[in-house]
Amino acid sequence: MSEQSLPTLPMWRVDHIEPSPEMLALRANGPIHRVRFPSGHEGWWVTGYDEAKAALSDAAFRPAGMPPAAFTPDSVILGSQGWLVSHEGGEHARLRTIVAPAFSDGRVKLLGQQVEAIAARLFETLAAQSQPADLRRHLSFPLPTMVISALMGVLYEDHAFFAELSNEVMTHQHESGPRSASREAWEELRLYMRGKMRDKRQAPGDNLLTDLLAAVDQGKATEEEAVGLAAGMLVAGHESTVAQIEFGLLAMFRHPQQRKRLVGDPSLVDKAVEEILRMYPPGAGWDGIMRYPKTDVTIAGINIPAESKVLVGLPATSFDARHFDAPETFDIGRDENPHLAFSYGPHHCIGAALARLELKVVFGSIFQRFPALRLAVAPEELKLRKDIITGGFEAFPVLW
Numbered sequence: 001m002s003e004q005s006l007p008t009l010p011m012w013r014v015d016h017i018e019p020s021p022e023m024l025a026l027r028a029n030g031p032i033h034r035v036r037f038p039s040g041h042e043g044w045w046v047t048g049y050d051e052a053k054a055a056l057s058d059a060a061f062r063p064a065g066m067p068p069a070a071f072t073p074d075s076v077i078l079g080s081q082g083w084l085v086s087h088e089g090g091e092h093a094r095l096r097t098i099v100a101p102a103f104s105d106g107r108v109k110l111l112g113q114q115v116e117a118i119a120a121r122l123f124e125t126l127a128a129q130s131q132p133a134d135l136r137r138h139l140s141f142p143l144p145t146m147v148i149s150a151l152m153g154v155l156y157e158d159h160a161f162f163a164e165l166s167n168e169v170m171t172h173q174h175e176s177g178p179r180s181a182s183r184e185a186w187e188e189l190r191l192y193m194r195g196k197m198r199d200k201r202q203a204p205g206d207n208l209l210t211d212l213l214a215a216v217d218q219g220k221a222t223e224e225e226a227v228g229l230a231a232g233m234l235v236a237g238h239e240s241t242v243a244q245i246e247f248g249l250l251a252m253f254r255h256p257q258q259r260k261r262l263v264g265d266p267s268l269v270d271k272a273v274e275e276i277l278r279m280y281p282p283g284a285g286w287d288g289i290m291r292y293p294k295t296d297v298t299i300a301g302i303n304i305p306a307e308s309k310v311l312v313g314l315p316a317t318s319f320d321a322r323h324f325d326a327p328e329t330f331d332i333g334r335d336e337n338p339h340l341a342f343s344y345g346p347h348h349c350i351g352a353a354l355a356r357l358e359l360k361v362v363f364g365s366i367f368q369r370f371p372a373l374r375l376a377v378a379p380e381e382l383k384l385r386k387d388i389i390t391g392g393f394e395a396f397p398v399l400w
C-alpha cells in the first residue's frame, strides 16, 4: 500500500450512529492495520479482539497519557499528574487504590435507589416541559453529572461552570492544534477542585474529595496528584455516560423491534445495556485508546518499533466474529457479550459499575414513562459533538 493511500482516522459513524463501513471493511481484512492518525502521524490500529486484549494487558505498552517525546496526547488531561491514564505500574496502582473503593460493585449497588430517585425526578421535569424539549438538558447531561457530583462532594449547581471547562478539556488536540484554551480550562478545573478540597478540611463528609484529602494526609498521594485525580474523575464521571445515553437512545429509535422487545420484557435491560455498549459506544469516530510500546513488539505477526503510536480500536473489536455471533446485528438479548467498551487490563474503566447502573436505570424505565418517545428532528439534523472525544450531541430534541 502506498503511503498516500493509508486509511485515515477518524472513520465517522453513518447517520451519527451506525458503524463506519470503512472501519468494518478494514477490520474484516485483519486484526492490525497501518493507518494515518488525525495528527498526521502514521501508526497502527488494532482492530482484532484478542490482539487488543493482548496489547492492553502487556506492560511493554505505556498508557495514553505517557507518550514518547515525539508525540503529544490527544487531550491535555492525558499526561497531567494524578490522572490515572498518565501513570503506569506501581505508581498507577497506588493512585487507583485510593479511589477504587468508591467505585466497587458493592458501593455502587448502594447507590441504586439514589440513582433511581434522581432519574425519576428528571423524568418528571422533562415531562413538564413543552414539546419538543431537549433531552440532553433535562436528562442525559444532568443524570450522570448529578451522580458524580454527589459522589465527589461538589455541588451539581456548579455544573454550568465545570461542564464548559470539561468540554474544553475533552476537545481533541491533534498535535498541531492550539492547546492554550484547553490547558487553561484544565488549570481552572484543577483550581476549582483545589478549592473544593480545601473546603472539605472544614466540612469533611462521605465523599471522594474527603477520601483524597485523607490520602494526602497519610502520604499516599501528593496534593498535586490528588487534585489531578479529582478533576479527572469529575470529567470522566460524566462525559462518557452522557454520550452513551444519547447514542443508546438513538440506537433504540433506529431499532423499533428491539425497543418493543425491551418494553415487553424489562428483564432484558441488563443485556440491552451491554449490547448498546458493544455496538454503539461513546466516541464521535470509531477510533479507540492510544498506547505506546516501550520496546519493539509483535502483534499478529507484525513488528512494531518501540515508541510508535498504537491505537487500540475498542469499538472495532466489537465486530470480531471470533467472539460475537452475527456481530453486525443489534440484538438486545445477546447471551455472550464480552465487549471491550470499558477497556481491559490495568486501566480498564474504574467507573464501569457506576456507568452500568446509570444506563440500566435510564433504559429500564424511560420507554415505560415515555412510551411515544422519539426524536423531534431527523437524525441527520442532530449536531454531533465531533471535536469532543466522547461524542454525544449538542442537543437532543425529543417529543413524547
Ligand code: HEM
Binding pocket: 063, 064, 084, 085, 096, 232, 233, 236, 237, 238, 240, 241, 244, 281, 282, 289, 290, 314, 341, 342, 343, 346, 347, 348, 349, 350, 351, 352, 354, 355
Ligand atoms: C458508558 C460510560 C463509560 C465508558 C464507555 C467508559 C470507558 C472507559 C475506557 C475505554 C477507559 C480506558 C481508557 C484508557 O485505558 O486509555 C476508561 C477509563 C477510565 N474511566 Fe471510564 N467509561 C465510562 C464511564 C465512566 C465513569 C462513570 C467514571 C466515573 C468516575 C469513569 C472513570 C474512568 C477512569 C478514572 C478511568 C481511568 C482508569 C485507569 O487508568 O486506571 N468512567 N473508561
